[in-house]
Amino acid sequence: MDDYPLDGTAALPPADIAAAWERELPGVPTSSIGVLTPLWRAAKTLAEERRRTLARLGLDAATLDLLSTLRRSGPPYTLTTRQLAAQTLVTAGAISQRVARAERDGLVVRQASTASRRAVAVVLTDAGHARVGTAVRALLEHEEALVAALDPVEREALGALLARLGTAAG
Amino acid sequence: MDDYPLDGTAALPPADIAAAWERELPGVPTSSIGVLTPLWRAAKTLAEERRRTLARLGLDAATLDLLSTLRRSGPPYTLTTRQLAAQTLVTAGAISQRVARAERDGLVVRQASTASRRAVAVVLTDAGHARVGTAVRALLEHEEALVAALDPVEREALGALLARLGTAAG
DNA sequence: GCCTCAACGTTTAGACCTAAACCTAGGGAG
DNA sequence: CTCCCTAGGTTTAGGTCTAAACGTTGAGGC
Structure with missing residues (x-):
């Protein structure tokens, strides 16, 4: 994955991408490229950075997202599948799979919810609690350095600006 | 996937997330959250928007990325696996799989490269050329409306700002 | 002329996601 | 009491990605 031999063909500047489309498809509106291309690239670069940091801690981004949502919810560190889906912005199906993996690794357990018999309560175990604390400290310190630019x-x-762009699309 | 019954537990504002970590892990640096959370959310929202737009055209984002990189390269609309990987910021393995799917759908073909016998030339077919033109027009018009916010x-x-953040991390 | 190493691609294992089908438990209408 | 519909979860099919293992093919050293 590391380094491609950059044989004169690396990622193009957004302005060059816009110019290429103007040439191939004359008249097409290209002004969104100057915003969205940097957005995709920054998100991808930062996601890779995060993945590498978490890999050293034996975690992945999806699991961290699950554990940290539970931890942030405060005692008793329990949320239902539905609540987790709403807060993490993924589907209930994805939560179900994340929980299955995390449960296999002993980081959470599933219990019958006290509130509703249909609901499933996902509870952070002691191991999960400790793991997410360590990982979040490391991650936030690392990312603090990145945004220091x-x-x-x-x-x-x-x-x-990002919040406005995000809500405009949502 | 549409709407979660928002039982009082939707996505939190970044400030609340930072406050929760300050409570759970006192002293942890939280200032990156105000930037990165909006970044993840905007990227995700816009990616979903793009997915929906492309689904109506019978394409997915990965295939569009492949086809549009070929189209933007100009005549003869041919690049090697390695060049495609460099420009699209994914691994050569991912390109190999994308090309396999696109070739199955008749949008590209693989040929022996004229330049080097080791290299594989991925060439846009007429069908692929037409498909990407239509899709890019529709997509850029749609995204133009989104960034109009x-x-x-x-x-x-x-x-x-995004470009600076992205290069700081890269 | 050989040998070794680097470059180019492909394949595979493992994780992830969404959409859609499917199951089960309650609640309300009759 | 029954029937049906809805909400909460899980499962499955299909697509995506990375990292790493695995072939080849050239090219350069000796």
Whole structure:
């Protein structure tokens, strides 16, 4: 995966991509490219960075997302499948699979919910509790260093612009 | 997948996530959350939007990425596996699988490269050429509408900040 | 002329996701 | 009491990705 021999054909600057489409499909609107291409690339680069960091800790992003949602919910560190799906922005089917893997690894357990007999309560085990604490500390420290490329004012502006773009599409 | 019954537990604002970690793990640095959470969410929302748009056209994002990279390269609309991997930011293995699916669907063909006997030339078929033209027009028009939530100055600023963040991590 | 190593592709194992089918448990209408 | 519909979960089919193992094919050293 590391390094491709960059034989003159690496990722193009957004302006070049827009110019290429203008040539191939004259008249097509290209102004979104200047925003979305950097967005895809930043998200991908940061996701890879996160994956590498987590791999050293024996976790993956999906499992961390599950465990950290439970941990952030506070005592008694329990949420239903449905609640997890809503907070993590994935489908209930995906949660079901994540929980199955995490349960296999002893990080969570499934119990009958006290509230409703239909619901399933996903509970963080002691091992899961400890694991997510360590991982989140490491991850937040690492990511703090990455966003340090921007000063506080720029970070604020970037977060706000992304939130507006995200809600515009949602 | 549509709508979760939002039983009071939807996606939290970044500030609340940061507060929860400060409570669970006192002293942990949380300032990256204000940038990265909106970034993940915007990327995910826009990716879903793109998936829906492409599904109506009978394409998926991975295939479009392959076909559009070939189309943007201009005549003779041919690149090697390695060149495709470099430009699309995925591994050569992923390209190999994408090409296999696209070839099965008659959108590209594999030929021996004229330049090197080791290399494989992936060539856009007429069907692939037409398909990508239609899809890219539809997609760029749709995405133009999405980024219209930001004015030109904001779009410029957002693209520049994302580019800096992406290269800082890369 | 051989040998070895690097480059190019493909394949495989393991994880992940969505959409859709499927099961079960309750609640409400009659 | 029964029937049906809905909500919560799980399962399955199909597609996606990475990392790593595995063939080949050239190219350069000796």
